Amino acid sequence: xxxxxxxxxxxxxxxxxxxxxxxxxxxxxxxxxxxxxxxxxxxxxxxxxxxxxxxxxxxxxxxxxxxxxxxxxxxxxxxxxxxxxxxxxxxxxxxxxxxxxxxxxxxxxxxxxxxxxxxxxxxxxxxxxxxxxxxxxxxxxxxxxxxxxxxxxxxxxxxxxxxxxxxxxxxxxxxxxxxxxxxxxxxxxxxxxxxxxxxxxxxxxxxxxxxxxxxxxxxxxxxxxxxxxxxxxxxxxxxxxxxxxxxxxxxxxxxxxxxxxxxxxxxxxxxxxxxxxxxxxxxxxxxxxxxxxxxxxxxxxxxxxxxxxxxxxxxxxxxxxxxxxx
Amino acid sequence: xxxxxxxxxxxxxxxxxxxxxxxxxxxxxxxxxxxxxxxxxxxxxxxxxxxxxxxxxxxxxxxxxxxxxxxxxxxxxxxxxxxxxxxxxxxxxxxxxxxxxxxxxxxxxxxxxxxxxxxxxxxxxxxxxxxxxxxxxxxxxxxxxxxxxxxxxxxxxxxxxxxxxxxxxxxxxxxxxxxxxxxxxxxxxxxxxxxxxxxxxxxxxxxxxxxxxxxxxxxxxxxxxxxxxxxxxxxxxxxxxxxxxxxxxxxxxxxxxxxxxxxxxxxxxxxxxxxxxxxxxxxxxxxxxxxxx
Numbered sequence: 245x246x247x248x249x250x251x252x253x254x255x256x257x258x259x260x261x262x263x264x265x266x267x268x269x270x271x272x273x274x275x276x277x278x279x280x281x282x283x284x285x286x287x288x289x290x291x292x293x294x295x296x297x298x299x300x301x302x303x304x305x306x307x308x309x310x311x312x313x314x315x316x317x318x319x320x321x322x323x324x325x326x327x328x329x330x331x332x333x334x335x336x337x338x339x340x341x342x343x344x345x346x347x348x349x350x351x352x353x354x355x356x357x358x359x360x361x362x363x364x365x366x367x368x369x370x371x372x373x374x375x376x377x378x379x380x381x382x383x384x385x386x387x388x389x390x391x392x393x394x395x396x397x398x399x400x401x402x403x404x405x406x407x408x409x410x411x412x413x414x415x416x417x418x419x420x421x422x423x424x425x426x427x428x429x430x431x432x433x434x435x436x437x438x439x440x441x442x443x444x445x446x447x448x449x450x451x452x453x454x455x456x457x458x459x460x461x462x463x464x465x466x467x468x469x470x471x472x473x474x475x476x477x478x479x480x481x482x483x484x485x486x487x488x489x490x491x492x493x494x495x496x497x498x499x500x501x502x503x504x505x506x507x508x509x510x511x512x513x514x515x516x517x518x519x520x521x522x523x524x525x526x527x528x529x530x531x532x533x534x535x536x537x538x539x540x541x542x543x544x545x546x547x548x549x550x551x552x553x554x555x556x557x558x559x560x561x562x563x564x565x566x567x568x569x570x
Numbered sequence: 571x572x573x574x575x576x577x578x579x580x581x582x583x584x585x586x587x588x589x590x591x592x593x594x595x596x597x598x599x600x601x602x603x604x605x606x607x608x609x610x611x612x613x614x615x616x617x618x619x620x621x622x623x624x625x626x627x628x629x630x631x632x633x634x635x636x637x638x639x640x641x642x643x644x645x646x647x648x649x650x651x652x653x654x655x656x657x658x659x660x661x662x663x664x665x666x667x668x669x670x671x672x673x674x675x676x677x678x679x680x681x682x683x684x685x686x687x688x689x690x691x692x693x694x695x696x697x698x699x700x701x702x703x704x705x706x707x708x709x710x711x712x713x714x715x716x717x718x719x720x721x722x723x724x725x726x727x728x729x730x731x732x733x734x735x736x737x738x739x740x741x742x743x744x745x746x747x748x749x750x751x752x753x754x755x756x757x758x759x760x761x762x763x764x765x766x767x768x769x770x771x772x773x774x775x776x777x778x779x780x781x782x783x784x785x786x787x788x789x790x791x792x793x794x795x796x797x798x799x800x801x802x803x804x805x806x807x808x809x810x811x812x813x814x815x816x817x818x819x820x821x822x823x824x825x826x827x828x829x830x831x832x833x834x835x836x837x838x839x840x841x842x843x844x845x846x847x848x849x850x851x852x853x854x855x856x857x858x859x860x861x862x863x
Binding site: 269287295347351407408 | 643783788791793796810812816824
């Protein structure tokens with residue numbers, strides 16, 4: 245079952261990435277684009293390598309980061325409502341990125357953009373982690389996430405208002421709704437290693453996350469370094485989500501929805517769910533980006549609008565399910 | 571090769587506009603029509619600020635909109651020379667507290683403010699939007715008469731005609747295929763811009779391209795079109811917004827072999843008026859450079 249699901253996910257991811265690569269406002273044939281991608285010179289090569297490739301690949305990278313982070317956070321907090329956006333991690337990453345970008349820091353040192361985003365997400369993930377250790381209930385954690393997220397969004401708006409920025413309103417929409425439009429190879433090359441490092445850290449904590457499903461004491465009795473594993477998850481989520489948000493803005497609900505969709509196929513082990521969730525996140529984000537461009541080629545519609553339209557009803561259904569269980 | 575006509579150009583333009591405004595003020599006798607001029611005028615919009623500042627003596631202006639002297643970013647051609655005049659963020663209370671005897675507004679803008687001022691019995695002058703040089707002429711002439719500043723309006727139009735004549739004299743022939751590209755991927759285009767480009771020996775390629783519903787132009791469409799001259803409208807050093815990053819996209823470097831890529835801060839095009847024509851000789855110069863490559 246899980247093998248079939250993985251093959252299907254892989255096929256979908258490849259299909260959507262190919263679709264993303266071949267779909268664009270310039271009517272260039274697939275053959276010309278492929279020629280351009282593999283060493284072709286001229287306009288086709290530039291469009292293939294510097295515009296279409298970064299966009300399609302960033303869809304994979306951003307989606308993987310959010311999907312894997314959602315699975316790991318749900319395992320860490322033993323909370324089905326945990327995800328980077330619901331817990332405020334994405335919003336704080338956006339705040340960090342906005343501070344770096346709009347006050348000119350990123351223009352001086354481009355790596356400060358993902359670094360600030362990672363620091364922002366690290367701060368919120370660490371805060372939630374401390375709350376969870378103090379025995380906060382599931383709903384309390386979600387409410388804390390809502391508070392952190394609201395504060396981060398407000399501070400982002402404040403920062404954009406004070407930044408010498410004539411486009412403050414439109415840029416706020418970008419950071420709150422996310423977009424993969426006109427991204428560069430540089431952004432792809434900066435985001436990819438950080439996301440890969442983050443997912444690697446999450447995978448390294450997989451066994452500990454499985455043990456934590458039995459409770460903290462049981463995990464200790466199994467010889468698990470619980471504190472170390474938690475730290476790896478927090479840093480891993482911060483790296484992956486921070487890098488993804490720095491590149492694409494806040495893309496919501498991916499980390500929440502994907503693990504839930506995949507759990508029937510992969511079971512309830514957090515360790516088994518991290519990698520498929522990365523793949524599932526990649527599928528969802530690239531599909532949503534394709535949908536955005538198909539619905540509105542002018543791209544006034546943002547990526548996060550589509551993911552939120554999918555995720556918000558899902559979130560409600562989860563809350564109703566939790567109430568029923570209670 | 572990317573040429574920058576950014577800060578220095580902008581600085582020169584501001585100086586030029588400042589000089590023009592000062593020359594107009596000194597060339598026109600103070601008593602030409604002050605008796606007919608309203609004594610306390612408030613302008614509520616950037617594009618009416620440009621007219622009011624040029625047509626009326628300073629002491630007749632009660633306030634301009636904050637955009638007239640805003641520095642983040644500079645969006646008016648009078649940002650330097652209008653310093654010292656009260657700047658307002660228009661609200662009914664704010665405008666009424668200035669006790670204006672005339673409020674100059676752009677037609678169909680700020681409709682709630684317009685309704686409140688009209689209800690309060692304030693005299694309002696609605697300035698229509700100009701979409702051609704003919705409109706600019708008509709509106710300037712009409713405003714000159716209405717504000718009791720006919721001589722200043724005539725001087726503005728004469729200056730406009732001189733700039734147009736100069737641009738036409740130095741314009742490259744045949745016309746240079748040109749695209750003006752703004753932050754967020756907007757194309758600077760339209761009938762008035764088209765007329766100015768035509769006078770400067772350029773032909774606007776934006777109408778031939780499929781602009782999106784929002785009048786934006788995808789980056790890859792710009793690259794595929796490869797105009798002879800690509801003018802990046804804005805400041806090359808203002809990369810600290812997502813909106814401006816599209817103008818710094820590395821893919822644009824691919825055009826350097828086929829196109830001349832130049833930066834120019836085309837602030838005078840934001841509001842249509844006689845001052846917009848000052849941009850024509852600059853465009854003609856860029857066109858000549860593109861042709862000589």
